[in-house]
Amino acid sequence: MDVTRTLARFIVECKSEAIPLTVRKEARRSLLNWLGCAIGACRHETVSRALLALGEFSGPAQASVLGREERLDILHAALVNGMSSHVFDFDDTHLKTVIHPSGPVAAAILALAEHRPVTGAQLLQAFILGIEAECRVGIAVYPSHYDVGWHITGTAGVFGAAAACGRLLGLDEQRMTWALGLAATQAAGLREMFGTMCKPLHPGRAAQNGLVSALLAAHGFTSSNQAIEAKRGFAFVAAAERNLDAITRSLGDTWEVVLNTYKPYACGIVIHPAIDGCIQLRAAHALTAESIASIELDVHPLVLELTGKKTPQSGLEGKFSVYHSCAVAIVHGAAGEAQYSDACVRDPRVVALRERVHATVDPAMHEDQARIRIRLTDGRVLDRSIEHAVGSLARPMSDADLEAKFRGLVLEHLGAARTHALLDMVWRVETLVDAGTLARAAVPCVSPGTG
Amino acid sequence: MDVTRTLARFIVECKSEAIPLTVRKEARRSLLNWLGCAIGACRHETVSRALLALGEFSGPAQASVLGREERLDILHAALVNGMSSHVFDFDDTHLKTVIHPSGPVAAAILALAEHRPVTGAQLLQAFILGIEAECRVGIAVYPSHYDVGWHITGTAGVFGAAAACGRLLGLDEQRMTWALGLAATQAAGLREMFGTMCKPLHPGRAAQNGLVSALLAAHGFTSSNQAIEAKRGFAFVAAAERNLDAITRSLGDTWEVVLNTYKPYACGIVIHPAIDGCIQLRAAHALTAESIASIELDVHPLVLELTGKKTPQSGLEGKFSVYHSCAVAIVHGAAGEAQYSDACVRDPRVVALRERVHATVDPAMHEDQARIRIRLTDGRVLDRSIEHAVGSLARPMSDADLEAKFRGLVLEHLGAARTHALLDMVWRVETLVDAGTLARAAVPCVSPGTG
Numbered sequence: 001m002d003v004t005r006t007l008a009r010f011i012v013e014c015k016s017e018a019i020p021l022t023v024r025k026e027a028r029r030s031l032l033n034w035l036g037c038a039i040g041a042c043r044h045e046t047v048s049r050a051l052l053a054l055g056e057f058s059g060p061a062q063a064s065v066l067g068r069e070e071r072l073d074i075l076h077a078a079l080v081n082g083m084s085s086h087v088f089d090f091d092d093t094h095l096k097t098v099i100h101p102s103g104p105v106a107a108a109i110l111a112l113a114e115h116r117p118v119t120g121a122q123l124l125q126a127f128i129l130g131i132e133a134e135c136r137v138g139i140a141v142y143p144s145h146y147d148v149g150w151h152i153t154g155t156a157g158v159f160g161a162a163a164a165c166g167r168l169l170g171l172d173e174q175r176m177t178w179a180l181g182l183a184a185t186q187a188a189g190l191r192e193m194f195g196t197m198c199k200p201l202h203p204g205r206a207a208q209n210g211l212v213s214a215l216l217a218a219h220g221f222t223s224s225n226q227a228i229e230a231k232r233g234f235a236f237v238a239a240a241e242r243n244l245d246a247i248t249r250s251l252g253d254t255w256e257v258v259l260n261t262y263k264p265y266a267c268g269i270v271i272h273p274a275i276d277g278c279i280q281l282r283a284a285h286a287l288t289a290e291s292i293a294s295i296e297l298d299v300h301p302l303v304l305e306l307t308g309k310k311t312p313q314s315g316l317e318g319k320f321s322v323y324h325s326c327a328v329a330i331v332h333g334a335a336g337e338a339q340y341s342d343a344c345v346r347d348p349r350v351v352a353l354r355e356r357v358h359a360t361v362d363p364a365m366h367e368d369q370a371r372i373r374i375r376l377t378d379g380r381v382l383d384r385s386i387e388h389a390v391g392s393l394a395r396p397m398s399d400a401d402l403e404a405k406f407r408g409l410v411l412e413h414l415g416a417a418r419t420h421a422l423l424d425m426v427w428r429v430e431t432l433v434d435a436g437t438l439a440r441a442a443v444p445c446v447s448p449g450t451g
Numbered sequence: 452m453d454v455t456r457t458l459a460r461f462i463v464e465c466k467s468e469a470i471p472l473t474v475r476k477e478a479r480r481s482l483l484n485w486l487g488c489a490i491g492a493c494r495h496e497t498v499s500r501a502l503l504a505l506g507e508f509s510g511p512a513q514a515s516v517l518g519r520e521e522r523l524d525i526l527h528a529a530l531v532n533g534m535s536s537h538v539f540d541f542d543d544t545h546l547k548t549v550i551h552p553s554g555p556v557a558a559a560i561l562a563l564a565e566h567r568p569v570t571g572a573q574l575l576q577a578f579i580l581g582i583e584a585e586c587r588v589g590i591a592v593y594p595s596h597y598d599v600g601w602h603i604t605g606t607a608g609v610f611g612a613a614a615a616c617g618r619l620l621g622l623d624e625q626r627m628t629w630a631l632g633l634a635a636t637q638a639a640g641l642r643e644m645f646g647t648m649c650k651p652l653h654p655g656r657a658a659q660n661g662l663v664s665a666l667l668a669a670h671g672f673t674s675s676n677q678a679i680e681a682k683r684g685f686a687f688v689a690a691a692e693r694n695l696d697a698i699t700r701s702l703g704d705t706w707e708v709v710l711n712t713y714k715p716y717a718c719g720i721v722i723h724p725a726i727d728g729c730i731q732l733r734a735a736h737a738l739t740a741e742s743i744a745s746i747e748l749d750v751h752p753l754v755l756e757l758t759g760k761k762t763p764q765s766g767l768e769g770k771f772s773v774y775h776s777c778a779v780a781i782v783h784g785a786a787g788e789a790q791y792s793d794a795c796v797r798d799p800r801v802v803a804l805r806e807r808v809h810a811t812v813d814p815a816m817h818e819d820q821a822r823i824r825i826r827l828t829d830g831r832v833l834d835r836s837i838e839h840a841v842g843s844l845a846r847p848m849s850d851a852d853l854e855a856k857f858r859g860l861v862l863e864h865l866g867a868a869r870t871h872a873l874l875d876m877v878w879r880v881e882t883l884v885d886a887g888t889l890a891r892a893a894v895p896c897v898s899p900g901t902g
Contacts, residue, residue: 053670057524059508073508149683185649186656188639192683197673198636205637212505219504222648232600232643
């Protein structure tokens, strides 16, 4: 079975009219959420240090750094924008695989679109097809690939970026097959990096390497034709178990992007049910931190595996602490970017409450569940079971929720007028004659000569 | 045990005078051999296609493309030169790990040295330390890492490039630790790519990604401090078995570069004993292809695993065919680059003889052994057992052999005068005030403004 070639053929041949309206709608929501995250983190030191380190090696000013004045060659723009969009860990999640699907794909095609004009409709199609490739490769190797320690957003993401860029470049079936092979042999990213600047590096590198893969393949740079399914191909080398059929089954009949979800909280998604429970109990009982003797959580095993940091020392580490997250949910009634600042993680009120949070694994729970038991100093015990967190497929964020999240991330960087204009432009992306205008509208002021 | 940090500390603190003369001598031999390979392949379509695909995204003209007129930013130069040096599969081999150690390290530091001046002595020290880091990481995960399908030159190479570049950038222990972490999380490359242009891509990407790792770390871009040894670090995620002690044991007392070997034949090293046997029998008995009824080989299992292509269709595939290689050894009495051209692989005389070559695995053999039995059409049977191939540690190429190989690869690209001057410059690299002159001497004519 030619898995890689079959996937390549689908990406090359899929007709735009074969993509249902509901799929395109969800893709626009994904794009909006992604763009907000990328702009929101544009001044973060992760982004600034990367620009300082690599800026002097950039080629011509071909593409925008979202939210900032700098312009870079498209390879560096893909890297920096993909990185920026994952810095807050606030981007989208494909729950089946825990891939953050938009970053690698959108960062790559948006940079490419500034250099090689395509329509907004073409951009959105490529985005959808890239996410499809990325998530199907991810599904094929999940969970063994993730369990052993690969950061699947990096490893699967590069396939999505290569596929989407290859689509925009008009690759034929053979060259698309090579592009996927080039992606396979650059797939990288370790979960050991969680809590460091290397985590957001992964989707950035995936975007950049996927773009490079498509460009090389376009120029006849050869690769394996069975890069995914061969004995020494990606699915065998990087995963103990695999289901290759998941890559090719029902291609064109089902669409992974409709299963995409968006986070109301700026931290690892596995903590969201516990945060929901705390925020709901706080609102229902007007709780203050001082009124609480202890918070006891029953959670899915991944919660402690991924976010078990008892004593986070920085904002970034706070995102990997279910203890800190529940503490801010009570103290602030929120878990946005502000709650994951260094200052907030060191706030004595938050630290004191964090130490009274206890978590126990319940292997019977699914990932979207949590039980929260709050013992008050007056002896009362409050209980809440969460079956589905806000932002899950069962309780999706509304368009209005997404717009509010976007404004919260973007306003300080673009100002009100440009924030509003950009938001409007994303909703009507399929009407854009030149998709590059989207990137150029996502910076503080219009760059000279780019209209 | 802090494996990553211990390795980082050694690379940072190692005194130049602690590196023995024999080590530096072997490093110069490695550098000469590497430079010849990189220049020799500079016009190959693998290099030309990469330049066509990526040239328009290059930054300032900071560094040389070895053997050619183009100049690129240092990141792209590291990529292209690392790729070029492995195109012919004619570069050096660290037999313990089958790593081709020079490519990732030398391509990265030579590009960096053109932009941030260092002395030739500093360059050679960084080269030695980079190879040390790369080979020790490789030894720690070999053979399980390689057996499952990772191209270890790519995956271990990025550590070497990061270490060597970090040394030239003067990183402190913490930043060197991060640089190794950045390398770990970009380690990639699949053996499935053997026989395609992606194989030489791997050392190129390793060079480029290692250089990026050091540059990011220099600017405070954080990474894990246990990137190699952590539960979800490189040695656990990418290998079923590992020996972490091999990374830190006797650091500074033993040097991997002295175990480096160089190829007399332009193909996979596992075929060399068989080629040796054929060339020796041809010389001893004045054999012609037409006089031979069949060639029977007994070989190590890796020979058929890596080079078992019965009917190669291109020069590149010929390098992965023990059958073709033995056929040209008889027909031409040689197995240089010329014997792996497309034309030679399709030559009817070679094809006809190739079909009479048969190989059998002997699991008792070591990798450097082969038995060759040639049945002649007149009924005679000739035998030869090879215990150690030319170019092995037991039968190393002499300095004169290496010079002859260098001239054979470089002459057509640089002409006699520049070839001779460059050769002389490599031998006295440690006397160079500016190591960048080495790169600038390795192009057809002096680029404007570079002296």
